[in-house]
Amino acid sequence: MKLFVALLAVGLPALAAAHSWIVCTDYLENNGWYWDVAKCRGWPRAATTFNLRHGIFGATNTYTHRLDNHPEERGLCKKSRDDDRWYEADTPMAAYYQGQKVVLTHPANNHVSESNCRYRSQIDWENLMFVVDGNEDPCCINSTKLIQIMDMGVSPYGRYLSDEVLSTYPKPGFQNVPKFCEDPEDAMGTYNFTIPTDLKPGRHTFVWKWIRDPAVSPFTTCWEADVFATKAERDAFYVATGRSTEDMWDFYQIHNIVDGMIMDPVDPSVNEVITG
Numbered sequence: 052m053k054l055f056v057a058l059l060a061v062g063l064p065a066l067a068a069a070h071s072w073i074v075c076t077d078y079l080e081n082n083g084w085y086w087d088v089a090k091c092r093g094w095p096r097a098a099t100t101f102n103l104r105h106g107i108f109g110a111t112n113t114y115t116h117r118l119d120n121h122p123e124e125r126g127l128c129k130k131s132r133d134d135d136r137w138y139e140a141d142t143p144m145a146a147y148y149q150g151q152k153v154v155l156t157h158p159a160n161n162h163v164s165e166s167n168c169r170y171r172s173q174i175d176w177e178n179l180m181f182v183v184d185g186n187e188d189p190c191c192i193n194s195t196k197l198i199q200i201m202d203m204g205v206s207p208y209g210r211y212l213s214d215e216v217l218s219t220y221p222k223p224g225f226q227n228v229p230k231f232c233e234d235p236e237d238a239m240g241t242y243n244f245t246i247p248t249d250l251k252p253g254r255h256t257f258v259w260k261w262i263r264d265p266a267v268s269p270f271t272t273c274w275e276a277d278v279f280a281t282k283a284e285r286d287a288f289y290v291a292t293g294r295s296t297e298d299m300w301d302f303y304q305i306h307n308i309v310d311g312m313i314m315d316p317v318d319p320s321v322n323e324v325i326t327g
């Protein structure tokens with residue numbers, strides 16, 4: 052019995068850490084360092100039920116399991132489709148436009164190969180985005196209703212890779228988590244994917260699928276979004292629902308990073324006064 056208890060104690064943290072899910076389905080900052088709820092315009096199914104908005108980023112909520120799934124063991128989506136029920140005033144559905152670059156966020160949950168801390172051999176196997184053909188939830192991960200729209204690549208891993216490779220961001224795939232070492236469990240990672248230019252306007256279901264390791268069942272998150280033909284139409288919809296119409300920006304385009312520190316240039320007009 053004692054041994055059993057000891058095994059449980061060792062096994063539980065590993066289990067709890069072995070998941071991830073999409074927290075935000077339309078985030079304003081690509082490759083960002085820290086989660087900022089104000090930058091999230093759209094949420095996955097049942098975000099309120101899973102306390103994604105008000106909870107600590109990446110933390111499990113208190114009364115249910117995490118918002119992710121092993122679709123080979125259960126349904127493809129954690130909750131069956133019910134748009135009126137799963138989107139609420141403070142966790143609304145996203146709206147996209149054809150050709151838009153969309154940023155997604157997810158917690159690291161310890162799965163990053165980082166030379167500055169932790170292990171170098173955390174595998175990253177597959178990161179895909181699908182759109183569902185039709186209005187019904189697909190049964191399972193191998194459903195022919197899942198149309199792949201993006202391969203988000205995989206992150207580098209392996210004990211023989213250099214420190215530089217393992218600690219340089221942005222990375223492709225899941226492990227694009229620049230502040231991993233500060234909080235390996237709950238640090239934020241981002242992905243981006245593109246809405247196909249020929250995706251029919253209207254409401255669609257999107258599915259994220261992550262294979263962390265081929266020996267472990269994939270993880271999925273499902274959400275709906277209204278797709279518009281143009282940014283102008285999408286913007287009108289976001290204005291009407293009290294949301295920002297800005298396009299996503301890239302963290303590294305707006306910040307100048309030197310030796311891991313943000314060294315933003317001084318306002319040029321100030322410079323001019325000093326030098327001129």
Ligand SMILES: *[C@@H]1O[C@H](CO)[C@@H](O)[C@H](O)[C@H]1NC(C)=O
Pocket residue numbers: 123191193194195
């Ligand atoms: C999907 O996989 C299940 C078993 O996991 C199998 O029963 C079913 O036939 C498969 N469907 C397709 C379309 O491959």
Ligand SMILES: *[C@@H]1O[C@H](CO)[C@@H](O)[C@H](O)[C@H]1NC(C)=O
Pocket residue numbers: 081082202203204221223224242243244301
């Ligand atoms: C967006 O994602 C793609 C696919 O993972 C990647 O190749 C590209 O570098 C990303 N873009 C930026 C600006 O990070």
